[in-house]
Amino acid sequence: MPIYNYLGAIAMVMWQRVSDDLAPADFVTAVQAMDPEAGNYTAQLLWQRGYRDIRELSGFFDPGNYTPTSALAFPEMAAALARLQQAQERQEKVVIWGDFDADGVTATAVLWQGLGQFFTPHTHLTYYIPNRLKESHGLSKAGLESLAQASCQLIITCDTGSSDATEIAYAQTLGMDVIVTDHHTMPTDPLGAIALINSRQFPQDHPLRHLSGVAVAYKLIEALYHVWPEQVQEPLDHLLDLVAIGLIADLVELRGDCRYLAQRGIAQLQKSQRPGIRLLLDRCKAKGDRATDIGFGLGPRINAVSRIYGDAGLVVDLLTSKDEKYCRNLVNQVELANDRRKALQKDVFQDACTQVERLDLSTTRVIILMDDQWPAGVLGLVAGQLTQEYGRPVILLNGNGENPETAMAAGSARSYGGIDLYELFHSHGHLLDRYGGHPFAAGLRLPVRNISLLQAALNQSLGETLDIPNFGEKVITIDLEVKVHELGQALFRELYLLEPYGMGNPVPKLLLKNVTLTKIQQLTTKDSRGKRQNYSFTTFEFDRRAANLPNFDGIAWNYKAVDFPKGPCDLVIELGIDAKRKVYQARVIDIHPSQTLEVTTATDTLDWLWDYRQKPFPKLKTPVLMMRQCPQSWQDWRDWFQRAQAENLPLMLAYPLPQLSPPEHTWRIFVGTIKYLSHHREPVSRSELKLRLNLGDRSLDLGLRVLLVLGIHIETDRDPGHRDDLDIIYRFTWPQAPSYNMPSSGTALEQFFEALREEQFRYRYFGSIPLNTLKKVLSTG
Structure with missing residues (x-):
């Protein structure tokens, strides 16, 4: 049984193919012509990941053919x-x-x-x-x-x-x-x-x-x-x-x-003359020719230093010193820190899982846990593990202080399913002392007394904005289905052409169906001093005798031998190399008895979304649904997306990226626009006024309230001819020549400025949100 069930989680797992859209034959032929190692799988992966312009592939494969930006x-x-x-x-x-x-x-x-x-x-x-x-x-x-x-x-x-x-x-x-x-x-x-x-x-x-x-x-x-x-x-x-x-x-x-x-850097890494890097690679039993050597070797070791010792200056010395003896001593300190990090991470993970078992996950959309004894340095790592186990965002906190009224908690958060933590924290910033980071990984600090309030607020926010039927499921995305007899050097070399792998180009996950495993053996890891760490992993072999081929190695981290199904099984793997034994090896992502999990296909949202926020509009040969104004919420996005699906039209992002001015400048433009309309006795619709001034409903209403305070007369009427609903028509009359000076004080103007700042934040965020983030959120909504 996989670890997420073994530890008591109720999260279910779902296997999902990226797409059923096959790469065209001419595209496959063109890719295969670029490199003798390339095959059908290389072309299919490129096609699925949006690399469909043959002219761009030369620079993708060979950095020597890419023109870097100045x-x-x-x-x-x-x-x-x-x-x-x-x-x-x-x-x-x-x-x-x-x-x-x-x-x-x-x-x-x-x-x-x-x-x-x-x-x-x-x-x-x-x-x-x-x-x-x-x-x-x-x-x-x-x-x-x-x-x-x-x-x-x-x-x-x-x-x-x-x-x-x-x-x-x-x-x-x-x-x-x-x-x-x-x-x-x-x-x-x-x-x-x-x-x-x-x-x-x-x-x-x-x-x-x-x-x-x-x-x-x-x-x-x-x-x-x-x-x-x-x-x-x-x-x-x-x-x-x-x-x-x-x-x-x-x-x-x-x-x-x-x-x-990254390509140029990995090439340099393989021949690096830095003694610190060479020694670190030796400890990782790696050559430095793959991104995984960094992601699973160098990166965790470098990060472990500050997580355990606090001071990261040791690493700067290690990376820049030319003294090999000095670097050897520093590498020993790095290894000790990494061993300690692993032990702490394992302990905190087990403690956190015990706390999660007391939660009702059916009503919990964000997991927030705190313990005064948890070391701050590993909270982000454990939060990331928990998001994968329980299929929802996780916030882990370390509290300090005995007085509950003054005590503060600080920690790390990790997202799941495309949920933007930064925007979520911004919406509830009044509960936080400070926060920052990325949309999918953030840090925060808040009073301990606000933790329960934050839990309720975040659960309510996600309950209102996310309509995800499978929320809490662990979704494993499958890139390719392969046969067990294909495992080996040829497949590895074909997949190696797409390296370095990382965000936006992840390591391919391969589906194998109805396979037989032999020589299943449970082992434990040892630290740099040979001490057993009690990290369970299991090795096994794929039985390939039916294809007249030798058996193939596999490894399953955090699995026990008893977790393996009896009889034929389906499993998702990544293909790599055992650096110690220098053999190709499969790393298990998930495993189940054969035919016990249905493999679904993800909706390819990118086919529905045309991004022309920074590009000239194409000559349209087919109808599209155009978004000419930037949305301000996820619900706005979903409304547009659902409309596109109902009308069976692509959704074209046709609004300009926001060019936002300080609130005081916007106010002056507001006043000048109203003066012009009043002087020429021109009526203006509410929708046109919002578009012309780049204002949302709340800021426009507050701006109109300020005008009333200044004595401007506002008449309203209805225009039944605008779109599908009634639109308000405004006519403005100034009793005297208006002043361009802002009122020296006044709650109405302050409220207008505050609403405008909030809207500008949302315009800036939603106006430039990555297409991949939209894909994740909209495809699950």
């Missing part, structure tokens, strides 16, 4: 370069402010080695990484004060800073400027930094959009190489092994420049 494409890169030039001319002290996860640590290492060619390390260049166990992500006033006392004058952040406007303003009062390099959510208001270099500044289909923190930091160094070539001491490629580690460990979408940098 670092100077970032809008504020020139401002950053100018400030760095000033710092160099004045011999200012520059500090890199990093972050403690793998992306942040590798970004720190990239800036340390990259900037170290232009600023003297330790004299004019230092770095600061917050302690994971004592501090939070991002800039802090205490940290800034310590840097000011050390006479720092310029701070360059990496993998952080986009939400730190208050701290940046404080840094300026201390005499320090800030350049932000980051990839997290863009700020809604001006940040106050000298330059903001953030990959999320670009639209969804831009090749730089999905760069992680280390890749954005690398782009800053690339720009410096471009403007100061005479000062360069090492080739830029020297940094790419670090870029690949951070990119893949941070689980960003490997498309566009992300895939290009």
Whole structure:
């Protein structure tokens, strides 16, 4: 029996094929012509994953055929370069402010080695990484004060800073400027930094959009190489092994420049001259030629350091030092941290599962658990495990403080099923002290007394906005169905052509039906000192004697031998390599007795969605349903999608990406528009006014209320000719020449501004939401 049943969860499992849409014969032929290893499966996977333009595939397979985007494409890169030039001319002290996860640590290492060619390390260049166990992500006033006392004058952040406007303003009062390099959510208001270099500044289909923190930091160094070539001491490629580690460990979408940098970086990783990386790869028993060497080897070890020790500076030393003896000592510390991390993660996971067993999962859409003894460093990892086990978002918290009225809790959250945690937390921000992160992984801090309120609020929100009939089911997506006799080198090489795998291009999951397993043996793992860890895994062989082939190895982590079905079985696997024995091996994702699970086919929502938010409209040969205004809620999206399905039409996203102004500016435009309409005695419909001013219903109503306070007379009528319902018609009369000055005070105007900020947040979020996120949410709604 799989672990999610063994531990008492009631979540059911569902196997679902990606698509039944077969790649056309001409596409298969074109793919096979590109590489002798390519076969039908290669072409089918590419077709299912949206790679359907043959012209783009050359760069997909070979980074040498891809044209990377210039670092100077970032809008504020020139401002950053100018400030760095000033710092160099004045011999200012520059500090890199990093972050403690793998992306942040590798970004720190990239800036340390990259900037170290232009600023003297330790004299004019230092770095600061917050302690994971004592501090939070991002800039802090205490940290800034310590840097000011050390006479720092310029701070360059990496993998952080986009939400730190208050701290940046404080840094300026201390005499320090800030350049932000980051990839997290863009700020809604001006940040106050000298330059903001953030990959999320670009639209969804831009090749730089999905760069992680280390890749954005690398782009800053690339720009410096471009403007100061005479000062360069090492080739830029020297940094790419670090870029690949951070990119893949941070689980960003490997498309566009992300895939290009990951491919180039993995090639550099295999020949890396860094003793720390070579020693780490040896401990992982890996060559560094696959993304899994990072995802399951280097990444967890790098992250384990701050999870256990708090201070991630050890990793920066390990990644940048040329002293092999020193690095060997550091690697031993990394291995001990990773062993400890595994043990803690296992203990917390078992404790959390015990708590979940007391919940009524039929009414629980978000699992929130807290324990004062849980170590903060592993909460995100365990939350991720629990989301997969129980099929819903999970928030794990560590509480502190004895007074329930003042005690605070902090922890990590992981999403499930396309639910956007950032937007969800934003909707209930009044209950939180702070929050941040990605749509599918976030951190938060809140008063302990608010936990039950947050639980109720999140459950209510998801109950109102999500209509998911299979909510709580564990869905396993199957890419291909293969035969047991196909397992081996030829299939592995064919799938290897699509590497590196990651977000947006996941490791293919293969379905095998009605197979017989032999030599089933349960084992346990050992740590770096040879001590047994009590992590159960089971090895077995696929019986292939009927095909006159030798049996094939398999491994099932977190399964016991008794969990295996008796007799023929169906199973979902990933195909890989046993690095220790250097043989091809299948890794079990799920297993059931034959014909006990129905395999369904996912609805391909992308076929229904045409994204023209940043593109010129095509010449339409068939009818479509056009969205000309940005939705403001998931319910709006579902209404449009259901209408498209009812009318059997593709849904075309035809609205422009929001160009939002500060609320004060919007108010002035509002006043000017109403003055014009009043002067010319022009009537205007409510829908037209909303579209012209880019306002939602609530902000428009509050704006009209302010006009009434100012003495403007408003007449209303109905227009039965607008769309399918009645539309309000407004006529405005000003008793005297209006003033363009905003009222100096007044609750009505403050309410208008607050509503506008909330709407702008939603416009910004829903206006640029990735098509893949829409697919996940709408296909389950």
